[in-house]
Amino acid sequence: MTSVASALVLLAGLPLGVLLVVTDRGGLWERPALNRVLGTLVNVGRSIPFIILMVAIVPLTRLLVGTTIGTTAAIVPLVVAAIPFMGRVVEQSLREVDAGLVEAAIAMGSTHRRIVFQVLIPEALPSLVRGTALVIISLLGYSAMAGAVGGGGLGDLAVKYGYMRFRTDVMLGCLVVLLVLVQLVQWLGDALASRFDHTGARSSR
Known part of the structure; x- marks a missing residue:
């Protein structure tokens, strides 16, 4: 449940984070209106508690997977909840890249696509990896919460066979x-x- 959700979140969150950076004022593809819309959607998504989000998107979950119970159904709210978080993580990582590297790439005539894939993402890779780990850890917590309301997984096991049966060991x-x-x-x-x-390799040189 967590691994599938993590893969989907990464696939959607990475482009979202890139868009948040390149469409901002002074970005490679400056689109302030689009940036405001994306930023608002991300902020709204991050502000909704996961347990409320699970209930709110029940119709969407049923439409996509045909059920609202079980691990497959739990993947839908997990992905929806984590994509805004991942988008902000990617945005923050890309903003940490030295602006001089981007300016140098522009001066050499690099296209926007090459700058994103050959400068921004490679330079931000360590931060992106750490941020992805943080998102996966959050998904583990979300998945346990989802299990407590019928989503399966560790949460379901802890509630049904631990709490309800007074099995502290479980x-x-x-x-x-x-x-x-x-x-x-x-x-x-x-x-x-x-x-x-x-x-570190650069500083040693």
Whole structure:
């Protein structure tokens, strides 16, 4: 549930973040009106609590997957909730790229597409990886919450077989598994980010 949702969020959130950057004032493809619309949608999406969002988009979930219960149905609100978050993460990462590199690429006649894919994204890759890890960790928390209301997964296991049956050991077991998953995702994200970080190599030169 989390892995599929993470992949879909990355596919949608990366272009959204790029659009937020390139359409802003002074961006590569300056479109202030479009940028305001996208920014507003992202802010609204981030401000809605996940549990309320799950209920609000029940018709959409049923339309897309034919049911509102189970792990497949839970993927829909997970993706909808995390895309705005991912978009802001990507936007922040891209804004950290040295403006001088972009100006140099423009001076050499690079197209906007080449600047995005050969300058902005590669330079922001370490930050993007860390941000993606943060989004996945948030999705793990969301998925546990979704399980508590019939979405399956660890949340469903903890509620049905732990809380309702007064099995503290089951609830603690689910908590331990969740903690291990979070630590694993964070470790992997940090390791990949360090591998892609070229600033140290530049400073040594």
